[in-house]
Amino acid sequence: MKTLFFGLLLASTSALAGNSQHVNPFIGTSNFGATHPGAQYPNALASVSPFNVAYGDTLNKFEKDAAWNSRVYIHENGYLTGFSHLNLSGVGCPEAGVMLLMPTTGKLNLDAREYGSTYSQEQASPGYYSSMLDKYQVKAALTSTLRSGLSRFTFPAGQSHILLNLGLGLTNESGGSLKVVSEQEVEGSRMLGTFCYNPEDVRPVYFVARFSKAAAEFGAWKKMPKYQNVEADWIHYNDSIKPYPGFRQTLSGDDIGAWFSFDTSANEAIEVKLGISFVSIENARANLDAEQPGFDFAKTRQAAVDAWDKLLDRVEVEGTDTNKTLFYTALYHSLIHPNILQDINGDYPLMGQQGMGNSKRNRYTVYSLWDTNRNLHPLLSLLYPELQSDMLNSAVAMAAESGWLPKWELYGMETQVMVGDPATPMLADSYLRGIRDFDIRSAYQAMVRAAEQRQNNLLRPENADYLDLGYVPVDDEGPYDGSVSTSLEYYLADFNLAQLAGALGKTEDQQKYLSHAMNYRKLFDASTGMLRPKNRSGQWLTPYDPELGRNFEPAPGYIEGNAWNYRFYVPHDTLGLIELLGGQNNFLNALDATFDTGNFDMANEPDITYPFLYNYLDNQGWRTSLRVKQLIAEHYGNHPAGLPGNDDTGTMSAWLAFAMMGIYPVSPGVMDYALFEPSFDKITVHLNSDYYPGGSLVIESRKKNKSSNTNAQIKFQQKDLEQPFLSHQALVNGGRLVFQ
Structure with a gap:
């Protein structure tokens, strides 16, 4: 049985002094959370994670039967086939999980089905992971920088090997190349792409790996398919692995690797550092040289810890150890994606085209915006506006390069996953919150193009019908198009565009797009109280369940x-929806029914704002506090299944962070936070003075009976609040928010 060690238990073995000591990276590694416990640097391109989703009798039944797997690591599995260096966190489709290093001992075996191992004694903390490979009694310890990983393998005496496998991975693409440069270095590339099985561009990722000790022997291998002639049809029969000892030329193929063999003494440690780039091998080598000029595991690990503490210490909380772990792990997961893409010299692959760009500031990638525009980017805007600023600049640069703002961008490729126009809410909301050091003129032009172009619209492919009818009709939708869902996303984007237009003094645009945003009423069916699909001729979809x-x-x-x-998914006009549903009592009953009938889904984005809608009803704010506490207790915890499902690049974690702070952004483009009882006695937010003048924001809970069904008295700056809402502008001016 695997044993997990994390958080405070690691404090004695590393310099975990700040709030990184409260992080448990194993949270989300079960229950389809899709996080990983590997060595992670904040917003880094590279990370090093254990890879346990290939082969082995310990795979759970679902993983054996399913072709779809978006996780490099699943807690219930126990068969390790290496440590991958390019990984995604909380993503629902397979990609990356490539460039695996695996230490072995004894007779050289190049078949991952056989050389894998069970493992034990796992430890994980920010910037660090370690485990014991049981078959070989090799201890693996991992750490990382922004663009490189460092693995330290401690071997027993005898013949030892380190394998580099370019065949294994999560990506749907195959193919790579490698070249053994010397007894201590190997370089190459690995293909990526076809995210969520969409036929977007493929792209290579380049690497250089360097060893702390020269190998006594080395070579490359290639898996060679064998075929059998069955009545003149050549069909695949089985595979064999062909080794090429001492091979120093470039080797290419779908399933290739390299090995380095050593004669080791007892407890001898060999380290491998691997740098990556999406531009070239030369840049991967430059990244490696700049970020790890030597082999210094302790220094590299400490740099990662310091980077995490610098960010996590932005918020100080007073409460139970369990709540601290939940909160700081949520912040940790919120600070993995988007991540940087540019090399140490500023080079990065252009968006939507061949070629290379260069940036003097951080260029970001991995924009899962259908998820993250709702709360993760508002969280970054509040706590880390300097990071959000670079993310905004990156998004605008993508539009300049490709013609379109990102939708679900991955490593410079637009995957077009999910529906809607989510970059518009992200950009508009951030600008309204006060982050304005990006090219708003170019951003606005790109948003207007998405809102106005009728044909060949990458962001709004149904825009012609939407503009003509005021909604997307159900007539021509595919099984996963979602005409109502798509319409609602367009309405929210248009609302945000209207709010931005107003801030920019574009009054006519403001009125036009606000009118578009209110067309959600055309999909409201009074007979069911639902937002219901409608066909092109204006008739409701029938039958309807x-x-x-x-x-x-x-x-x-x-x-x-x-x-x-989706019943209440018009967050920009909740008061209007209350009227449509017949007033506050009817709205309250419908909202309660959503939870009581099991139709609320904590693991998916459209309804995660619903617990906070009670604040719009007179004297019902206590229900928000009650629902939030119930949802945290039911869906979050300090264990591997401690996320409600797929983290969606930090969205579910951002929900928890806000929920525990007692504030939640009700909608992109709406500057009010819903207020409710926080999970801590005291929270201190240290505001970034480059963006916000307040210095610090203090949130206190002084309510004696925290479980009572009564409304807390809420004071801000010693003044009673008449409604359980407070604006972003008020919060970032600093002060004290008290629940009593």
Whole structure:
């Protein structure tokens, strides 16, 4: 059985002095959370993670039967086939998980089905992972920088090997190349792409790996398919692995690798550092040389810890150790993506085209915006506006290079996954919150193009119908298009565009896009109280089952959910929706029914704002506090299954961070936070003075009976608040928010 060590237990073995000591990287490694416990630097391109989702009798039944796997590591599995150096966190489709290093001993074996090992004594903390490979009694310890990983393998006496496998990975693409440069260095590339099985561009990632000790022997291998003639049809029969001892030329293929063999003494440690680049091998080598000029595991690990503490210490909390672990792990997961893409010299691959760009500031990638525009980017805007600023600049640069703002961008490729126009809310919301050091003129032009172009619109492919009818009709949708879902995302984007237009003094645009945003009323069906699919001629979809889609089965009108999940998804006009539903009592009953009938889905984005909608009802704010506490207790915890499901590049973690602070952004483009009882006695947010003048924001909970069903008295700067809302502008001016 694997044993896990994390957080405070590691304090004695490393310099975990700041809030990184409260992080448990194993949270989310079960229950489809899709996080990994590997060595991670904040917002880094590279990370080093254990890879345990290939082969072995310890794979759970789902993973054996399913072709779809978006995780390099699953807690329940126990068969390790290496440590990957390019990894995604909390993503729902397979990609990356490539460039695996694996230490072995004894007779050289190049078949991953056989050379894998069970493992034990796992430890993980920010910037560090270690485990014991049981078959070989080799201790593996990992750490990383922004663009490189460092692995330290401690061997027993005898013949030892380090394997580099370019065949294994999560990506749907195959193919790579490598060249053994010397007894201590290997270089090459690995293909990526076809994210979520969409036929977007493929792209190579380049690497250089360097060893702390020269190998006594080395070579490369290639898996060679064998074929059998069956009645003149050549079919694949089995595979064999062909070794090339001492091979120093470039080797290419779909399933290749290299090995380095050593004669080791007892407890001898050999280190391997591997740098990556999306531009070239030369840049990968430059990244490695700049970030790890030597082999210094302790120094490299400490630099990662310091980087995490610098960010996590931005918020100080007073409360139980368990709540601290949940909160700081949520912040940790919120600071992995988006991540940098540029090399140490500023080079990066251009968006949507061949070629290379160069940036003097951080260029970001991995924009899962359908998820993250709702809360992760508002969280970054509040706590880390300097990071959000670079992310905004990167998004605008993508539009300049490709013609379009990102939708679901990955390593400079637009995957077009999910629906809507989510970059518009992200950019507009950030600008309204006060982050304005980006090219707003170019950003606005790109947003308007998405809102106005009728044909061949990459962000809004249904825009012609939307502009003509005021909604996307159900007539021509595919099984996962979701006409209602798509319409609602367009309405939210248009609302944000209207708010931005108003801030920029573009009054006519403001009125036009606000009018578009209010067209959600055309999809409101008074007979069911639902936002219901409608065809091109204006007739409701019939027959109609509001619960269809509850288990992620295809449901006409909705994507990743059912009608209940989308029932209140007009966060920009909740008061208007209350009127449509017949007033506050009817709205309260409908909102309660969503939770009580099991139609609320904590693991998916459209309805995660619903617990905070009670704040819009007179004297019902206590229900928000109660629902939030219930949801945290039910879906979050200090254990591997401690996320409600896929983290969606930090979205579920951002929800928890806000929820525990007692504030939540009700909608992109709306500057009010819903207020409710926090999970801590005291929270101190140290505001970035380059963006916000307040110095610090203090949130205190002085309510004696925290479980009572009564509204807390809320004071800000010693003044009673009439409504349980407070604006972003007020919060970033600093002060004291008290619940009593």
